Amino acid sequence: xxQPKSWKEWEKxxxxxxxxxxxLRERSVTATEEERHKIDETIKASEQxxxxxxxxxxxxxxxxxxxxxxxxxxxxxxxxxxxxxxxxFIELQGDRLFGxxxxxVGGPAAxxxxxxxxxxxxxxxxxxxxxxxxxxxxKPEGYRKAIRLFQMADRFSMPIITLxxxxxxxxxxxxxxxxxxxxxADSMLAMFEVKVPIVSVVIGEGGSGGAIGIGxxxxxxxxxxxxxxxxxxEGCAAILWRDASLGPEASAALRLTAQHALEMSLIDGIIPxxxxxxxxxxxxxxxxxxxxxxxxxxxxxxxxxxALKAARYSRYRALGKIG
Amino acid sequence: MRLGVRRREQRFQDAxxxxxxxxxxxxxxxxxxxxxxxxxxxxxxxxxxxxxxxYTFDExxxxxxxxxxxxxxxxxxxxxxSKLDQAISKTGQPDGIVSGMAKLEENPVAVAVSDFGFMGGxxxxxxxxxxxxxxxxxxxxxxxxxxFCASGGARMQEGLLSLMQMAKTTAAVERxxxxxxxxxxxxxxxxxxxVLASYASVADVILSEPRALIGFAGTRVSxxxxxxxxxxxxxxxxxxxxxxxxxxxxxxREMRDTLSDLCRLLGGRK
Ligand SMILES: [Zn+2]
Numbered sequence: 001x002x003q004p005k006s007w008k009e010w011e012k013x014x015x016x017x018x019x020x021x022x023x024l025r026e027r028s029v030t031a032t033e034e035e036r037h038k039i040d041e042t043i044k045a046s047e048q049x050x051x052x053x054x055x056x057x058x059x060x061x062x063x064x065x066x067x068x069x070x071x072x073x074x075x076x077x078x079x080x081x082x083x084x085x086x087x088x089f090i091e092l093q094g095d096r097l098f099g100x101x102x103x104x105v106g107g108p109a110a111x112x113x114x115x116x117x118x119x120x121x122x123x124x125x126x127x128x129x130x131x132x133x134x135x136x137x138x139k140p141e142g143y144r145k146a147i148r149l150f151q152m153a154d155r156f157s158m159p160i161i162t163l164x165x166x167x168x169x170x171x172x173x174x175x176x177x178x179x180x181x182x183x184x185a186d187s188m189l190a191m192f193e194v195k196v197p198i199v200s201v202v203i204g205e206g207g208s209g210g211a212i213g214i215g216x217x218x219x220x221x222x223x224x225x226x227x228x229x230x231x232x233x234e235g236c237a238a239i240l241w242r243d244a245s246l247g248p249e250a251s252a253a254l255r256l257t258a259q260h261a262l263e264m265s266l267i268d269g270i271i272p273x274x275x276x277x278x279x280x281x282x283x284x285x286x287x288x289x290x291x292x293x294x295x296x297x298x299x300x301x302x303x304x305x306x307a308l309k310a311a312r313y314s315r316y317r318a319l320g321k322i323g
Numbered sequence: 324m325r326l327g328v329r330r331r332e333q334r335f336q337d338a339x340x341x342x343x344x345x346x347x348x349x350x351x352x353x354x355x356x357x358x359x360x361x362x363x364x365x366x367x368x369x370x371x372x373x374x375x376x377x378y379t380f381d382e383x384x385x386x387x388x389x390x391x392x393x394x395x396x397x398x399x400x401x402x403x404x405s406k407l408d409q410a411i412s413k414t415g416q417p418d419g420i421v422s423g424m425a426k427l428e429e430n431p432v433a434v435a436v437s438d439f440g441f442m443g444g445x446x447x448x449x450x451x452x453x454x455x456x457x458x459x460x461x462x463x464x465x466x467x468x469x470x471f472c473a474s475g476g477a478r479m480q481e482g483l484l485s486l487m488q489m490a491k492t493t494a495a496v497e498r499x500x501x502x503x504x505x506x507x508x509x510x511x512x513x514x515x516x517x518v519l520a521s522y523a524s525v526a527d528v529i530l531s532e533p534r535a536l537i538g539f540a541g542t543r544v545s546x547x548x549x550x551x552x553x554x555x556x557x558x559x560x561x562x563x564x565x566x567x568x569x570x571x572x573x574x575x576r577e578m579r580d581t582l583s584d585l586c587r588l589l590g591g592r593k
Pocket of ligand 1: 342343344345346347361362363364365366
């Protein structure tokens with residue numbers, strides 16, 4: 001059986017069911033009393049069919065299916081969550097060195113009145129926005145802006161919240177010439193230096209160095225259907241088996257799901273997603289995310305600045321499996 | 324008669340070799356005396372960790388540490404164990420990193436040397452641990468740390484565990500900074516991806532051997548991602564130096580002196 005290549009292809013039957021349901025609901029509005037009764041019964045039956053379908057499909061997602069869901073176009077992105085979780089978000093732009101990178105957005109905001117610095121990779125919703133945001137593949141400017149915001153948060157004792165959602169850092173010649181490696185490393189270093197709490201959440205694709213560049217935290221969480229990988233599965237397949245189409249096999253080998261990351265104690269918890277994934281109910285997804293962030297932040301806010309920094313060191317010092 | 328030919332061939336191979344870059348036939352003795360740098364084209368041939376240590380530090384001063392740990396195939400990743408076994412028997416080392424204490428003109432330094440011959444010098448849990456211990460030893464003793472890098476990047480056979488080594492080793496650099504222990508990185512051919520995008524790039528001083536390949540993405544990836552013309556020397560030490568991301572290119576025969584001068588000057592907070 002050939003594996004689907006995209007979320008759209010994989011969830012096609014469900015998308016069609018949703019479309020048929022939407023049409024039925026439309027008809028129900030203009031129908032006569034008698035017709036409406038019939039249509040409403042069809043709707044109810046279709047809804048049941050749909051829910052059964054989702055239940056079956058999402059009960060046991062394979063690692064590759066998780067990759068597809070994590071990449072799903074209608075999945076909530078960083079700005080969707082920022083708008084839902086926080087008030088008074090003010091985007092701050094530019095690295096003060098070279099330029100403004102739209103692949104990472106960030107700035108101060110309030111989480112139930114508590115000032116925080118929030119920052120994350122941002123994907124685009126349409127072709128123009130995708131291009132503007134470079135598919136959430138940040139260039140050095142993005143990481144250097146992040147450093148600026150991390151250091152500002154430290155100065156003003158603001159907890160930091162980062163949302164990770166990138167396929168990778170930008171691999172182009174331009175990025176190489178402005179030191180993408182140094183920018184990523186320096187951003188991680190800045191996250192180890194600050195003495196404020198950091199909560200980091202993978203909300204979609206945790207793509208290797210590009211992800212961990214802003215993914216250091218006192219507490220690191222992943223959404224239920226997000227993935228976190230050292231290399232894109234297609235790239236891994238190309239190296240291992242000289243065949244990029246073997247992404248599904250590579251996904252299994254890499255163990256890139258949130259569930260695997262938790263099993264290996266590389267993350268601190270999994271945030272549940274609504275029935276059928278975050279994209280089926282973005283409001284519920286945001287509520288669950290907010291609860292998890294608040295829960296993670298609460299004990300950290302009681303810790304002393306030096307203790308927070310030391311705890312972050314210990315957390316990462318312990319990661320690795322050796323014999 | 325056939326045996327005689329073979330013996331003659333063997334003798335020829337013992338006495339001569341071909342430069343990996345310019346293909347010129349070289350006298351092995353001259354080549355070895357020149358620290359495996361081609362006298363014709365200046366190509367710096369890759370060194371294994373043991374030879375690198377011999378060339379760089381005070382004679383007999385190196386004491387290896389961290390020999391009690393080894394790599395494990397935590398993910399049961401396809402072919403990982405057999406690749407590990409092969410690399411171990413090929414190099415006679417349990418991993419691509421050899422770490423320990425050495426002296427440079429009598430002064431103690433914490434040292435880690437990467438060997439590209441061991442699975443492309445890739446950084447998994449063991450390499451990450453050895454780099455971290457090296458930096459911690461420097462921080463604890465307030466002495467310089469010197470790391471010779473040679474790596475294709477993270478070790479994908481350890482999945483997310485290997486990505487986390489980027490964070491762990493970078494945290495260890497922060498530890499050196501906070502106590503004032505100098506960290507000097509030397510990039511050798513190649514220094515790429517996960518290693519470059521972590522501890523290596525945030526060293527206090529970065530030296531490189533001439534013409535070493537240094538970059539984030541494989542050249543093929545960068546070329547695919549961009550339509551602009553790629554400069555001929557893209558991702559070489561010379562190109563990276565021009566763009567401001569390393570301090571100096573140092574030929575192999577000058578490396579020891581440069582390192583000991585730097586260690587003496589930066590010293591370490593006492
Ligand atoms: Zn040559």
